[in-house]
Amino acid sequence: MDEVYSLTCLADGYPKPVVNWYFAPCGVGDSDCSEGISTDRLSKMNASTITVYDDNHKRLKFSSKTQGDPGILRCIASSGRFEHVMKDVRYFPTVAPNGLSVESLPKNAYVSSILNITCKASIYAYDAIIQWRLGNNSMNSVIIDSNRDDRLTVDNKQDGHTLVSMLTIRNLTRSDGNKYRCIAGHRFDTETTMVETAVTVHDVKKPEIVLTSQVDFLESAQPLNFSCEATGDPPPALAWYKDGVEISAGRSMEVIGYQSDRVRLVFFRRRVHVSDQGQYVCKASNLGGHVSRSMTVNVLVPASADTGKSVVHVVNGTNAPFAASSVEIPNRN
Structure with missing residues (x-):
């Protein structure tokens, strides 16, 4: 559909003939489409669709956008009292x-x-x-x-x-x-x-996870980057889950195809936050079933002390209230 076609009609004779293109629409059940069509059903083609080289040499350009109905395209050459049908062309738009x-x-x-x-x-x-x-x-x-x-x-x-x-x-x-x-x-x-x-x-080959990153502890604000690689036939679909919820595809994930049966899914964060810690599961699925592999990510926050105020005023001889808070760093062993 919507392709541009060109048909050229050339006529010779004396006196010099004039060439014109005509069109007659006809439907699927119209027998005239296969046996020729009467002249009274013809309409002269729009001049904007015709390129004129000279009076007896005209090229018709059309497309299914400008000529959407099926029918008969006819070139007619006229010279004085004589008229000759040069060519009938069946035209039908199609998506195939x-x-x-x-x-x-x-x-x-x-x-x-x-x-x-x-x-x-x-x-x-x-x-x-x-x-x-x-x-x-x-x-x-x-x-x-x-x-x-x-x-x-x-x-x-x-x-x-x-x-x-x-x-x-x-x-x-x-x-x-x-x-x-x-x-x-x-x-x-x-x-x-x-x-x-x-x-x-x-034959279907059940997916197999052949590589996953191992990330246990990360300090806050560090980059987070881990990947899952799986094989299978058909190539498996990969997905990352965090705490049982699938991570939506976006700028933080990238799918990389290595071979016809091998796929890698990379998940990354430029700066990791406490909210990023949790259990991550990579799941690979195809017609043969699915497999998964999990890991736990902990985000470490440095210990800190905070009075809640930048300056504390104390009256001589009185008690000064002071509170300290800390965040425990898990044992890495």
């Missing part, structure tokens, strides 16, 4: 490249999980999505039949100008890894068009 596309998200699937593959076809180019096929070789691929396997479902629906077919496979096995083909019949001829996607099914 070339009118037909298939997408698999993700293309790497995992045993016991669910796979969804979506095929999209423009209703202006294709009558219907005919079938799904499976196989590495297009010559011996087999039709996917949801009636033969209760793990499979095929859901077809229309979304605006697009036909959508979703193939769902539940409880995947390694044998489900293959090429999946979507085949659709073209509206303007008897041929079919095929698009395909390859899917690989991997």
Whole structure:
């Protein structure tokens, strides 16, 4: 959608012909779209969409933004009493490249999980999505039949100008890894068009935490920086928890991917405060389950004495009130 297209129409003759572009909108059920369209349904294209090189050489530029309806583009060359149709071009806007596309998200699937593959076809180019096929070789691929396997479902629906077919496979096995083909019949001829996607099914590897920082005691105002690194397939999602509450992602955390199956999550504070002490837990999760590792952080505050006043006045021969407070530093041993 919203791509810019150019069509050039060139005519020769004597007297010198004049070239113009015309457009006639037509819907999906309009038979004229496939058999030609009568002249009385044509409207001259807006001059702002046409580049004129000379009278007999005109280039039409348009996009789905300026020409959102499907229909017929026609170039007509006129010379005196003679008029000649140079070219009819069928035009249809579509969200699918070339009118037909298939997408698999993700293309790497995992045993016991669910796979969804979506095929999209423009209703202006294709009558219907005919079938799904499976196989590495297009010559011996087999039709996917949801009636033969209760793990499979095929859901077809229309979304605006697009036909959508979703193939769902539940409880995947390694044998489900293959090429999946979507085949659709073209509206303007008897041929079919095929698009395909390859899917690989991997075994799930449960996450394993391979590295965590060990921080026991920190003095107030010191920087705090510790990380958690885990492996797994699919790559695990990592999260830090403090006293049972997940730490929200933000400027104090950074996710670093090292390899396809290894991820590190770094948590840091520029200046640590007493409120930062507590129990921290790193949790790694994927389709295989989750694992966690914990540590306790203590923030040390230097001992201090405070009377509550900067100056104490004492009358000679009387008692002076004085109070001292201290913060105990835990034994490091």
